Amino acid sequence: MDQLGLARLQFGVTTVYHFLFVPITIGLAFLIAIMETIYVRTGKEEYRPLIQFWGRLFLINFAVGVVTGLLQEFQFGMDWANYSRFVGDIFGAPLAVEALLAFFMESTFIGVWNFGWDRLSKKVHLLAIWLVAIGTMTSGFWILTANSFMQEPVGYQMVHGTAQMVSFGALLTNPQLWVEFPHTILASYLTASFFVLAISSYQLLRHHYPDLFKFSFRLASIVGLISAVLVIVVGDLQATHLETSQPMKLAAAEALWNTTSQHAPWSVFAIVDAKAQKDYAQIQIPDMLSILAYKRLSGAVEGIHQVQAQYVKKYGPGNYVPPVAPVYYTFRLMIFAGTAMLALAAYAVYLLKKSRFAEKRWFLRVLEWSLVLPYLANSAGWIMTEVGRQPWVVYGLLSTAHGVSSPQSVSATDIALSLSAFALVYGSMAIAAIYLFRKYTFMGLDPTTNQPESVTDKDILLAGSKS
Amino acid sequence: MLNVFWFILIAVLFVGYFILEGFDYGVGMIYPLVSRNDHERRMAINTIGPLWSGNEVWLITAGGALFAAFPFWYATLFSGFYLALVLMLVGLIFRGVAIEYRSKMATESWHRIWDILLRTGSFLPALLWGVAFANLLQGVPINAQMNDVGGFWSLLTPYTILGGVLSLLLFLAQGASFLTLKTTGELRAASLRMAKTLLTSVLIVALAFGIWTANLPTLDHRATYDLLTGLGWLSLFAARWMIQNRQQWAFLLQSLMIALSTSGFFVGLFPHVMISSVSSHDDLTIYNAAANPYTLHVMTIVALTMVPIVLAYQVWTYWVFRKRITPQEHLEY
Numbered sequence: 001m002d003q004l005g006l007a008r009l010q011f012g013v014t015t016v017y018h019f020l021f022v023p024i025t026i027g028l029a030f031l032i033a034i035m036e037t038i039y040v041r042t043g044k045e046e047y048r049p050l051i052q053f054w055g056r057l058f059l060i061n062f063a064v065g066v067v068t069g070l071l072q073e074f075q076f077g078m079d080w081a082n083y084s085r086f087v088g089d090i091f092g093a094p095l096a097v098e099a100l101l102a103f104f105m106e107s108t109f110i111g112v113w114n115f116g117w118d119r120l121s122k123k124v125h126l127l128a129i130w131l132v133a134i135g136t137m138t139s140g141f142w143i144l145t146a147n148s149f150m151q152e153p154v155g156y157q158m159v160h161g162t163a164q165m166v167s168f169g170a171l172l173t174n175p176q177l178w179v180e181f182p183h184t185i186l187a188s189y190l191t192a193s194f195f196v197l198a199i200s201s202y203q204l205l206r207h208h209y210p211d212l213f214k215f216s217f218r219l220a221s222i223v224g225l226i227s228a229v230l231v232i233v234v235g236d237l238q239a240t241h242l243e244t245s246q247p248m249k250l251a252a253a254e255a256l257w258n259t260t261s262q263h264a265p266w267s268v269f270a271i272v273d274a275k276a277q278k279d280y281a282q283i284q285i286p287d288m289l290s291i292l293a294y295k296r297l298s299g300a301v302e303g304i305h306q307v308q309a310q311y312v313k314k315y316g317p318g319n320y321v322p323p324v325a326p327v328y329y330t331f332r333l334m335i336f337a338g339t340a341m342l343a344l345a346a347y348a349v350y351l352l353k354k355s356r357f358a359e360k361r362w363f364l365r366v367l368e369w370s371l372v373l374p375y376l377a378n379s380a381g382w383i384m385t386e387v388g389r390q391p392w393v394v395y396g397l398l399s400t401a402h403g404v405s406s407p408q409s410v411s412a413t414d415i416a417l418s419l420s421a422f423a424l425v426y427g428s429m430a431i432a433a434i435y436l437f438r439k440y441t442f443m444g445l446d447p448t449t450n451q452p453e454s455v456t457d458k459d460i461l462l463a464g465s466k467s
Numbered sequence: 468m469l470n471v472f473w474f475i476l477i478a479v480l481f482v483g484y485f486i487l488e489g490f491d492y493g494v495g496m497i498y499p500l501v502s503r504n505d506h507e508r509r510m511a512i513n514t515i516g517p518l519w520s521g522n523e524v525w526l527i528t529a530g531g532a533l534f535a536a537f538p539f540w541y542a543t544l545f546s547g548f549y550l551a552l553v554l555m556l557v558g559l560i561f562r563g564v565a566i567e568y569r570s571k572m573a574t575e576s577w578h579r580i581w582d583i584l585l586r587t588g589s590f591l592p593a594l595l596w597g598v599a600f601a602n603l604l605q606g607v608p609i610n611a612q613m614n615d616v617g618g619f620w621s622l623l624t625p626y627t628i629l630g631g632v633l634s635l636l637l638f639l640a641q642g643a644s645f646l647t648l649k650t651t652g653e654l655r656a657a658s659l660r661m662a663k664t665l666l667t668s669v670l671i672v673a674l675a676f677g678i679w680t681a682n683l684p685t686l687d688h689r690a691t692y693d694l695l696t697g698l699g700w701l702s703l704f705a706a707r708w709m710i711q712n713r714q715q716w717a718f719l720l721q722s723l724m725i726a727l728s729t730s731g732f733f734v735g736l737f738p739h740v741m742i743s744s745v746s747s748h749d750d751l752t753i754y755n756a757a758a759n760p761y762t763l764h765v766m767t768i769v770a771l772t773m774v775p776i777v778l779a780y781q782v783w784t785y786w787v788f789r790k791r792i793t794p795q796e797h798l799e800y
Contacts, residue, residue, distance in 0.1 A: 059567060067563040070526075070556060073531065077544065085538055085613070087538075089535065092531065092536070096769075097535075099531040099532075100528055100769060104521065104777045105777075108520075115517035116787065405546040408616045409549065422557070425561065429560070436568060
């Protein structure tokens, strides 16, 4: 693979990996904050170990999210120096604001929360977790402000071949941002809801503290259902927005080689052959794509060939078609996973009446396994969004090939070395994280085992005798 | 004007980062040397437990500010020091995870793995920051396209290695000193002995590095630099003298040393941000590496609003966790 290919692979792998940990952080902080609010308002002391249980799982996750985020910030300069020079004063600003406004807040107050159980009043402690929840969400907002500029550049002017910011307000009112941000945040709440549902189901199946885990099950199924509905509504708006902002991505997501008739059908599934530029074994719903794209029964959707021809006219000769098959399949994977989560959350809420969910053991078993769904949907969503943007790194302004660092500074060997280093580090971290997740999930709330390292009398005597 | 303001703000962010993460890198490196059993090791790690992640954000903010205010500096520096940064990031990643994960299992082999990673992960950035800063003062091969064409091995010269040793020792001493403030008993006594030895060696290396730097041909504002490093030596000397009886003052003086040497570096560099060893035409300065005035203006408003708030709640955190860690304490990490 060449230098550009390696840099892209590194970015893709590290970003998708980072995003395995981000949504759960955003969503779980929010759910824990709600639980703690209920705990403080009702004064039910038995909720405290439950909140601490979720807090431990949160922290195992948060640690990896933070440290992989560091690499995310640095690698724009490392692997994508020319991109950084091109958009530096637009793209850097939201990153810096994120650090100042959000990241300081979440990192500081998660320390306060974790260590402050016995040092702070209940209300201040509750405030700390809300600040963490707001911080993680704000963090997402600023990162997506930066990403939205790459998808849909606004508020800039070109000066000497670089993009310069002329309106900060335009960055914040970017239409792309206002479909992308709610979609991502809601997907995070959905992710955390399924995380809590899956683990609560596990505990309920084994009759571990059923009253407590029924409480978290209830909360997660309600938040899960609301966010599943909203994530689909906003996702639909996002797809509609593509029609105007990135018609090529929409065409690729549908594997639509040629412009459709006025009544465009939606392809449920097809086998995409990008070489022959044809789709086989189509299963279609008539008129559905027109409805999705225009919110009415008719309307033609442009095909890849037609958009390509327009882009050649607009940007000069070149190939403007992204890899169609991955975009098509990941888009479907996201939609199917999202729909499945909606159905599961709806059924869970339906069972809430009279707490019948605890008796439906088959359903709890399904929920245990459903944990994989949000991860599939999140990763697929990002792959679809970012691969569908190719060959642009900044849509219509800078191609990915021009954004990479100069090979004089960063050779293919350098990137290959770093990629293997990060693969090793990330791989071993994943193993450790999954191991701990399982261990702490299995351990549950059992007070004799939930703190394997709590200080025993023997420890104190030992330390005391030597000092 | 704003270009100067942002240069100063980035200097301030690095000063904050080095003082705060300085002691927690230090703790991460010496805790195995000053503790005799696992319980003491955990006590040492818990002194930085609630603070380290907030401290690390100083680096993240410095990186973000560099990107926003001086995108050309950010791009040239980060791509130019590529493999060194990879090493540092690998260190930082392992370190953060190690602090969080070490205590999550009670077996000895589990502890041993994370101990190694925590130590290495604290050692690499502590060493590499000195190497990086020394390179910036010495100059690196930047060509007319603003690309550093040197590669990894060109970063290592006797001067830059000495810079690395200095930052390593400074942070180690800072960590030892912090442990004397935050612990009790034998752990504290061992840290105190360590801090005294370390302070002597920092003084020697700082002297050598300072004199060498003062004679670099690339250095700007030599007189101010001399004044700052001179004051730095004095405070370090005073810290060495005070550590036996007044650890608080010694710790503050050591922090002052870090602040002075870091500001000395930035003063020595100003108005350059990267010096080209190929041709002075290719130097990056706070003017040709900066973002446009509009961005700087917007960012200035954000920074002036947010920095005081951030400082306020970080100070509050330190106040909440001001107590010493005793052997009887519940240990989170």
